Amino acid sequence: MYPYLSTVVFLPVAGSIVIALLGARERLVKWVAAVFTFTSLLAAIGMLFRFDRTIEGMQFEEKALWIPALNANFHLGVDGLSLPLVVLTAFLGFMVVLISWKEHLRVREYFVWLLLLETSILGVFSSLDLLLFFIFWEIELIPMYFLISVWGAGRREYSAIKYMIYTLFGSAFMLAGILSLYFTTGSLSIVDMAGGGIAQAAIPLTAIFFFLLIGFAVKLPVFPFHTWLPDAHTDAPTAGSVMLAGALIKMGGYGMIRVSVSLFPDIARTYAPLLITLAVIGVLYGAALTLRQNDIKRMIAYSSVSHMGYVLLGVFALGQVSLTGATLQMVSHGLLTGLLFAVAGLTMHNVHERDLRKMGGLARQMPVIAVVFSIAGLGSLGLPMTSGFIAEFITFAGSFASDVFGGMQAATILAVAGVVFAAGYILWMIQRAFYGPVKGYVETHIETETLEVGRDALARYQPKKVVETTVETPIEIHDADALERVYMFSFVALILIIGIYPAVLTDIIQTGISPVVRLLGG
């Protein structure tokens, strides 16, 4: 069988190699990036259609012995849990190339990192071998670090380093967990371990569970490990933010289901009350902090902390419905927040302003952007007919019915209260950026002028006076151009399709969730 999955995963990195070898012609670099990521997306869509929705378990498996001494395999495969995330990542991977079309700074390097980033995320979602999984997990740090520190804004170096070290802190624990598992079972296969059940290990299984969980919790992020996220999301370039919020943080939620819950079902059940509590705190705390922000990207970033709380809630409610909801919420959030970041980036690019207090009235100057931002925002606050509502509703229905502990209903009600806050911050954000009277926006730069002092013959020996004036040029504000409309409308179409007919995804997701639920004894 044709190796679909390898094609999807490795095409972007192949593209980045081609770009690295090609030379620095901007247009060519961009076209190569677009062609490779688009082909990867096409292959991913092909998988979506060829995926057999009637069977559970892995499909499109590719397996080869990799490091015999370690019993490590090159083992890829997708099931109903990972396939939607693979397709989401491939979609975002192509979209960010289009979003970056106006990038002019060190273009070659930029696209090399961007495409490498896509491959690493795709690799995480499709690896079935823990060592391979971990390597992809770690590779992702490098391109992200450079994307933030070179092409970012604001305190970009601080944010990049913070992101790097914070994630390394998490993955150090994760590596310890993986090694403990390996020395206990002699295997690195996620599939085998999930089926077999793990016997007593050298160190308590609970410790291994938490080692692995810390790695995932930092990434998702779970309160109180979230503080890297607002900095990284805010200071990253637009494409970086889209990838971060859209695909990268889903690695945490995916890891929790694929590894934490599948390998340690009993321990997951024991500690569910703790994690559910953190989920509820994350939802409300994230929402409260969102309402305190004035930077448009920082607002979206904090709202992600709140929305990822729903994922955590759904995962540790440990039921068929709740886990399906959590997975759908990951896809939905990837599209909605990806689009919010894309449009926010576009707005900032067009008006040279990111402080919401200084924005306003843009709906008249850029109506298309305003409409798209509003749709993404309304989806994010859970408006029915968008993916946001159905994902949250399935999660709530699952967690309200969950019996993992007595406080599930109270926890769910508190989490539902988060949607009221969401309405508050989203509408406030839309109002501050787009409503109100039309304003003028200016670009400031400093112009220097050399004045000659005096007119006599000696004047040329006198020092010349240099005058610096701050010049404000009014910005002519453009609405989205054709390319920008293409990517914005692609996002909107997917958001509406999932919202109106969620069965396109839930039928797939369920085939991946059912085996997990059986392990849980449900």
Next chain:
Amino acid sequence: MTGSSIWLIFLLPIFSFLIITFFIRPFVKPTSRIAGYVTIAAIGTALFLSLRTLGTVMAAPGHELVIPEITWLTVGDLKINVGLMVDSLTAVMLVVVTTVSLMVQIYSLGYMQHEVPDAKPGDRGYHRYYAWMSLFTASMLGVILSNSLLLIFVFWELVGVCSYLLIGFWFHRPSAANAAKKAFIVTRLGDFGFLVAILVLYVNTGTFNIPELQEMAIAGTLAGTTLTWAAIGIFSGAVGKSAQFPLHVWLPDAMEGPTPVSALIHAATMVAAGVFLVARTFPLFAGSVTAVTVVAVIGAFTAIFAATMGLVMHDIKRVVAYSTISQLGYMMLALGAAGLALQHEGRLTVEIAKAATAIGIFHLFNHAFFKALLFLGAGSVNHATGTFDMRQMGGLRKAMPWTFYTFVIGGLSLAGIWPLSGFWSKDEILAVAWDTQKLLFTLVMITVLMTAFYIFRVIFLTFGGEYRGSHGAHSNGHLHESSPVMVGPMVVLAILAIVSGFWNVTGGFNAFMGHGETQSFISGLFGIFAHPLPWIASFVAIAGIFLAYAIYGAKWISAESIGKTFKPLYTLFYRKYFLDELYENIIVRLVLLKGIFAGLEKIDTGVVDGTVNGLANSAYDSGNTMRRTQTGQLQLYGLAIGLGVVAIVLVLFLAG
């Protein structure tokens, strides 16, 4: 009458929304009225189909049509179906929504033609306006037709977002943008309860299907605190949408939207959706004394509470808006009181419970027509004078006779004067209140006086006396009647405001709603006066009108002197009981944003992120300190090794 033609009622405005969004708006010039014609055609057809549906339902056995469901989504044991529920309540609501919507769409052709002074020149926003009006109408029909609570919630939120978009239609005005946001957030507070109620019901029964839930509530499989909390949760959604106390604050602000929007959404249909929802799930309420008591008390209190604020407002639309809140309170009271009355009933069936909603729904039915009429009248007045401030009006009776006479008909109907429609439904509410709870009866009887007073205060201030404004000269130099396209719908609604009440003169409406289970105390056009209650109510209403005449018509008593005498009370009413200040300034800004949220932000940067940075810094600092030991002097290293050896030996020696 098949299922597909009922589906079509809902789909027609969807089609018009899609056509406008995808074909008209991008390709047709913005001044074209084509979007309006498309909308009118779609809704006109929907009205025709709704009337046919009403006929079919009246003829059907049990007044109910059964239409097969479609499975929308199955996740584990969560099964969500899509289906229609067509009973007498649905049929009545369909007619109300399509009729008022059609009238409003026609009226809007004229109303929206006027350029808004501060809007983009040349762009009246026809396309945007009619796209959203179509979407709104479709969503509202969706609420009415849905057979499951979840599906109602879906459309419930969609009408909310259409309301948001239309209140903020002139989004460049900060007041409109604020009002839109406020409306959405305040109603969402109520929707939070509604959503929790849906979850509670789903977990306890495994279904969202309304007929099934109704059966369970009546059979007693769904009872006790679960039922009470579910009912109260549903009611909290209704409180938000129907602007009942304490979530009423958004509706007066919502008047920032175009006036036809206020007429359709914020008077006749969406705000009545709360009442509809309670009626739709009434068997659930009937099973809980607590729930029906809450409904009755909130309803009666809101009725009088909103009326007091309506007494003093200067803005004509706001007076009518407070009147809407007050009248919705009447409807809630009617439902709650009827529910209380059911508690004494020995035998309870779904039919009897549904029959009990007839009184409230009949008022909803009548109110939709006369209140939409009053709003359209206010819009017409605004066209002539350029303002909504009644202090800038007066004397419009001569210039705008059509507007004047139709407005008076609406006012008389609202005041409850025989034989107009408001009379018939209001008296029934008073009767059921009298039968169950005398205190609530007293409250709403006082409200009758206030209602008659405030609406005739509007009439005398707007149409009586001399013109006080200066803005009227803005077109052709004199005040003028509105165009026929605006007057026409007003005349139709005025006729409905007169005749819609006759449906129940011999108890026909109650029989239709209740499948023949109820008797009305109303017995004929004149027979009703055999009862003492209509005499009292009519006397009180006429007294209110007379009082308004005395102060604002004949000016026997000066309005200023009354204002001065009751200064604290006047201030309290005029400042809306300071609730806006309490909610916005104290709770939202002070307690939440500047208090709790700011505190959390401090914790986030100080403690949570502070720990992270602190750890990083301490690692850096300790490394920096350790670095100093790397001096490169071998003597120092030797000394350190020697001391180390001595220390180890000592430790071993002491330990051994």
